[in-house]
Amino acid sequence: MSVREATRLTAPAQVAPAAADRPRQKRRDGxxxxxxxxxxxxxxxxxxxxFIPMAQAIGMSVQEVRPYLGNTWxxxxxxxxxxxxDGFRSAAWNTIVLAVGQTFGSMLLGFCLxxxxxxxxxxxxxxxSAAFLPVVVPLAVVAELWRIMYHPTGDGLINQVIGLVGLxxxxxxxxxxxxxxxxxxxxIWRGAPYDMMIFLAGLAGIDRGLYEAATVDGASTRQRILHxxxxxxxxxxxxxxxxxxxxxxxxxxEVFLLxxxxxxxxxxxxxxxxxxxxxxxxxxxxxxxxAVLLFGATLVLTVCVQLLRRRRAx
Amino acid sequence: xxxxxxxxxxxTESKGIGARLAKFVIYAGLFTVFxxxxxxxxxxxxxxxxxxxxxxxxxxxxxxxxxxxAFDHGVLRYLLNSFFVVGFGLLLQVAVSVLAxxxxxxxxxxxxxxxxxxILATMMLPEEILALPLTLVLADLPLVHLNLMGTLAGMIVPxxxxxxxxxxxxxxxxxxxxxxxxxxxxDGAGELRIFGQIILPLCKPAxxxxxxxxxxxxxxxxxxxxxxxxxSSAYTLPLALRTLRIDPAVTxxxxxxxxxxxxxxxxxxxxxxxxxxxRGLTSGALKG
Numbered sequence: 001m002s003v004r005e006a007t008r009l010t011a012p013a014q015v016a017p018a019a020a021d022r023p024r025q026k027r028r029d030g031x032x033x034x035x036x037x038x039x040x041x042x043x044x045x046x047x048x049x050x051f052i053p054m055a056q057a058i059g060m061s062v063q064e065v066r067p068y069l070g071n072t073w074x075x076x077x078x079x080x081x082x083x084x085x086d087g088f089r090s091a092a093w094n095t096i097v098l099a100v101g102q103t104f105g106s107m108l109l110g111f112c113l114x115x116x117x118x119x120x121x122x123x124x125x126x127x128x129s130a131a132f133l134p135v136v137v138p139l140a141v142v143a144e145l146w147r148i149m150y151h152p153t154g155d156g157l158i159n160q161v162i163g164l165v166g167l168x169x170x171x172x173x174x175x176x177x178x179x180x181x182x183x184x185x186x187x188i189w190r191g192a193p194y195d196m197m198i199f200l201a202g203l204a205g206i207d208r209g210l211y212e213a214a215t216v217d218g219a220s221t222r223q224r225i226l227h228x229x230x231x232x233x234x235x236x237x238x239x240x241x242x243x244x245x246x247x248x249x250x251x252x253x254e255v256f257l258l259x260x261x262x263x264x265x266x267x268x269x270x271x272x273x274x275x276x277x278x279x280x281x282x283x284x285x286x287x288x289x290x291a292v293l294l295f296g297a298t299l300v301l302t303v304c305v306q307l308l309r310r311r312r313a314x
Numbered sequence: 315x316x317x318x319x320x321x322x323x324x325x326t327e328s329k330g331i332g333a334r335l336a337k338f339v340i341y342a343g344l345f346t347v348f349x350x351x352x353x354x355x356x357x358x359x360x361x362x363x364x365x366x367x368x369x370x371x372x373x374x375x376x377x378x379x380x381x382x383x384a385f386d387h388g389v390l391r392y393l394l395n396s397f398f399v400v401g402f403g404l405l406l407q408v409a410v411s412v413l414a415x416x417x418x419x420x421x422x423x424x425x426x427x428x429x430x431x432x433i434l435a436t437m438m439l440p441e442e443i444l445a446l447p448l449t450l451v452l453a454d455l456p457l458v459h460l461n462l463m464g465t466l467a468g469m470i471v472p473x474x475x476x477x478x479x480x481x482x483x484x485x486x487x488x489x490x491x492x493x494x495x496x497x498x499x500x501d502g503a504g505e506l507r508i509f510g511q512i513i514l515p516l517c518k519p520a521x522x523x524x525x526x527x528x529x530x531x532x533x534x535x536x537x538x539x540x541x542x543x544x545x546s547s548a549y550t551l552p553l554a555l556r557t558l559r560i561d562p563a564v565t566x567x568x569x570x571x572x573x574x575x576x577x578x579x580x581x582x583x584x585x586x587x588x589x590x591x592x593r594g595l596t597s598g599a600l601k602g
């Protein structure tokens with residue numbers, strides 16, 4: 001998204017003004033330092049809170065960080081330790097499972113929701129707003145609420161509900177077999193309505209004439225979805241995939257609050273592990289190596305999807 | 315006009331008793347799944363919920379005890395902290411984005427491409443990943459050597475660097491016609507005047523978008539405040555929920571009451587500014 005965006009945004013800048021325009025151009029744009037003055041606050045804040053921390057993360061990842069004693073260069077040792085530790089590998093695996101589960105769960109459910117609530121009636125507007133509410137509820141509240149709903153005994157709220165159809169009672173977040181799936185369900189509950197809204201915007205952009213043409217040609221609803229709606233939504237799927245996957249990789253709050261990695265490490269994800277390494281064990285070098293790897297994974301994923309989209313578009 | 319209401323599934327067109335019943339069941343189900351838990355939260359915060367099994371959407375004996383106990387545990391303080399952070403954080407974020415957007419949209423200068431790419435690149439840099447090194451920067455700000463750890467200011471200043479808002483402002487400001495600006499310049503208006511009285515007033519829809527998105531984003535912040543606040547006096551309300559839950563003397567009902575206070579501001583902002591919200595969702599995600 002952003003690379004493409006950038007080229008589009010800056011395209012006009014590359015068109016050099018004709019020589020005859022130069023004097024007027026100069027007067028119109030004022031002094032050379034004017035834009036920099038407007039940019040100054042942003043530049044200072046971005047350098048301080050984005051670029052310096054990023055450089056520091058990379059720097060620390062190749063050092064042993066010892067507060068007050070000075071850091072020592074250790075090269076790839078932190079990376080080797082991270083990649084070699086069972087804890088990190090299982091956290092990375094959990095992160096991927098969670099990200100994949102949440103991404104596809106949210107997209108699938110969001111797509112179905114969008115199809116169901118598409119339309120202009122007042123009733124549908126109401127349903128849409130109600131369904132969207134989870135997205136604007138702070139994640140910390142979502143986690144605390146689901147913690148209560150996931151109460152592991154038979155009279156917990158969700159256990160009562162699934163008991164109606166003869167299931168359960170389940171331990172949910174307290175049972176190592178269901179804990180990761182339970183967190184994914186909570187994530188889908190909050191992610192699906194977001195995806196729904198984006199899908200709705202995409203649905204609104206589909207040419208109505210195509211639907212009409214399909215109906216005239218005697219296409220069934222299923223055929224209409226398959227051959228008109230889905231192809232029309234292809235760019236939306238790509239964008240949602242990247243957004244949701246990146247969101248999945250950086251998951252921290254809901255895991256921290258629902259299970260804090262437990263029970264038995266069954267829900268430990270990369271971010272909760274980094275948090276523990278960095279804060280509780282003061283192992284900033286190793287924690288940073290983990291963070292840099294996570295960033296690398298995010299970057300690779302984003303670039304891959306961009307390239308795939310480019311190729312398909314070309 | 316039937317063509318205008320045509321949808322992918324064509325649900326709105328389906329009539330007849332069976333179809334209506336099916337639709338009712340579907341929509342009731344949707345409502346229950348997504349709004350039901352929040353309804354249970356609302357009901358629970360006004361009821362005695364002494365253990366998690368008593369969570370229900372059916373009100374029993376209404377009470378304000380949960381809120382009273384929550385306030386006894388300092389929830390008002392945490393709420394004020396949250397409002398302080400969101401107020402100043404949003405002010406900073408919007409001011410920075412509007413100024414930067416003006417330069418990027420209305421000026422041509424060397425290195426502009428580089429600046430734009432650098433700012434946009436940070437959108438791929440999840441803030442969680444930066445959180446740990448960010449706390450080191452906050453503990454000793456380069457050049458000025460200030461320590462912002464443990465202060466609300468430490469949660470606020472990093473919020474100023476938010477690429478999404480700059481992107482939205484830049485895109486929007488680009489569409490303001492040059493003629494307006496040139497006419498003002500001929501009338502002798504200075505740079506600040508053009509910015510403040512010509513461009514900015516025309517950007518209200520974009521200001522709405524970055525305001526609403528900024529608010530919900532800041533209100534939802536968790537890891538950064540968690541790392542910056544070194545003790546509970548600097549906690550924001552979302553952070554305090556966990557402290558409340560861990561306290562054995564506090565019932566789930568009290569946690570629900572505090573949760574209600576923690577979700578109301580962003581839910582209200584969403585309900586009041588739904589149009590800005592929808593516009594931002596599509597402008598932020600669908601381009602490219």
